[in-house]
Amino acid sequence: MTKKTQILVIGHNDDGCTPAHEKIAYEIGCEVAKSNCVLMTGGLGGVMKAAAKGSHDSNGLTVGIIPQDDPMHANEFCDIVIPSGMGLTRDFLTALSADGIIIVGGGSGTLSEICAAYMHKKPMVAIRNTGGAADKFIDGYVDHRKNVKIIGVDTAKDAVKKILELLHGN
Structure with a gap:
């Protein structure tokens, strides 16, 4: 059996998450599911919940890794x-x-998740014009080491397509 590709969607929690963020995150979740990949999030609200709902609504598998020790804190769209x-x-x-x-x-x-991923050279894609941490490093690097370039895209479909290209060279 081949391991499924695991795509992490990160962004604003409930505080700072706009309807536009929720819409794009939902669409990303749908695209991840359609690509037969596992959607991973921090399992809470905002972008995490919207992405999980999109994946769930498209019959995808969602994993939420929450900071708490009680699974009851996770949003209702986390399968695992x-x-x-x-x-x-x-x-x-x-x-x-x-x-x-x-x-x-x-x-x-x-930003903490971006830095952790950057240090371990994980491919990253950011949605343009969503503000915050995404816009700070889009189409550039976190620091002088140039470990991995954060690629900017405009749509959910482009985000999933690009991350899969970076991972599998398609």
Whole structure:
């Protein structure tokens, strides 16, 4: 059996998540499911919940890695909940569990996940004009090491297509 590709979607939690963020995250979740990949998130609200709902509505598999030790904190669209009990350090677990990352806006938690993924040279794609952490590094690098370029795209479909190209060379 071949391992399924795991795509992590990161971005604003409930605080700072706009209807536009929710719409694009939902569409990303749908595209991840249609690509027969596993959708991974931090399992909470905002972008995470919208992406999980999109995947769930498209019959995809969703995994939520939450910072709490009680699975009841996860959003209702997570098929598999991993209650890490790690608090904010769970950002490293989400980043390292993914094959590739898609960024939609985001604040300091998203930035933490970006940095963890960057240090481990995980491919990343960011949706243009979603603000926050996504716009800070789009089409560039986090630092002088140039570990991995964060590629900018405009749509959910382009995001999933590009991350799969980066991962599989298609």
